[in-house]
Amino acid sequence: MAAAGARMAEEVAEQPAVFDSLVARRSDVAAVARLIAGRRPRFALLAARGSSDHAALYAKYLIEVLLQLPAGLVSPSTTTLYGARPDFTDVLYLSVSQSGGSPDLVAATEAARAQGALTVAVTNTPSSPLSDAAELSVDIKAGEELAVAATKTYTATLLSLYLLVDAVRGGSGEAVAGIGELSATALAAPIEDAVARFRDIDRVVTTGRGYSSATAAEAALKLAETSYLGARSYSGADLLHGPVAAIDDRTGVVAVTSTGHGGAAMRDVVSTVHGRGASVLAVGSAAADVSADLRIQVPETAEEVAPILEILPLQRLALALALARGGDPDNPRGLNKVTRTL
Known part of the structure; x- marks a missing residue:
């Protein structure tokens, strides 16, 4: 039987390698970014729960500061509990979920797409219902996470969101070029x-x-x-x-x-x-x-x-x-x- 905390400790330690792999394969994210840029959204909305909600808050700052687009965090409950169906024409709707399995996020994404949004799923499970519901998807490629507390999936989501927003503005990901080595230093503090x-x-x-x-x-x-x-x-x-x-x-x-x-x-x-x-x-x-x-x-x-x-x-x-x-x-x-x- 594994010692207490062994899984979480192992997944925390994996993060530098996850970051290096993501940066090396940033062309996958850049391909999605080009499609977003071509649609010229007028503003962005982000849907998420738990740790992914904090990643969405990070993305809100990225979008508002780097892309100069207004952005907001949505409540999936307005769709799933109250049946709201706003007009999402020309809206970028980012759904962030490490598992891609939360029914409310899936339902909210389906509704947003039906109402005209450009929907993008950011998830660690590319075969998930959320990826199927969205028009586009970004695989954060963190590998299987077994500990209940999200660690590597959270930070891989942050990095994927940065690479996505940076590529939409035409960036090359220069600011994260050495992120693997820097993260190893941060983990050693x-x-x-x-x-x-x-x-x-x-x-x-x-x-x-x-x-x-x-x-x-x-x-x-x-x-x-x-x-x-x-x-x-x-x-x-x-x-x-x-x-x-x-x-x-x-x-x-x-x-x-x-x-x-x-x-x-x-x-x-x-x-x-x-x-x-x-x-x-x-x-x-x-x-x-x-x-x-x-x-x-x-x-x-x-x-x-x-x-x-x-x-x-x-x-x-x-x-x-x-x-x-x-x-x-x-x-x-x-x-x-x-x-x-x-």
Whole structure:
């Protein structure tokens, strides 16, 4: 019988090789991007659940900043529960799902396609119902993932979305040319001090700005589902608009602070929560630039690809905390690998 956390640990370690393989085969993604660019969508909508929802949030920033197109996150429930059928003419509708098996995403994608959208499935299962429902599909090629907590499928989705959006604007993927080597460095970052500080904390807030908002959201999910922590995620701006009142010396704060506009905007946020007595862990390429008790430094990249690296030591932190708290992150209580919602 495998040791607790063995599957998750193995899949976390596979990520540099997955990234190298994806970048080497970016022509597959570029072919889909050319078809999207040829259709000239007027705006984009993204549908997803769970970890994929955080990847969709990342894609929203990519689309709005790099393509200068308005983008939004949709609720599949408007279709599946309320029967809404908006006019999706000239809309790019991206459905993101690692399994491609969630019935609500499949139904929402089918409805969007029937209403005129250009539908694209981004999934790790190219033979899935979601891929069949969409007009186009992108295979993230992460390989089979057995641990319940998504690790390599999450980051492979991020990288695939970056390659797709970058190719739509005519890019060559230059910003991720060395992402495999950089990810290996990020995975090697020491986390032991953070594990010791956070193992007895039950309330954690994760926060980031811009692209890193997706990292903060995914980190909260990983800590909640593997270590059973009461973890909440807020953008740095939203945190200061009220929730900061709940932060005190019994709160752990994970602040994602990478180089760029988002990281610069986090300095005042981190200073505020640190001043309220919280145990602050700063993670990112700009971790040294903020007031924090602990820091996990990751390699610097273009800001738009930083989330691919930022989450890596946080995956290891979630794994190590789960084990330190007596859990098995491969088999979180009450969870299955595929969650089917309607």
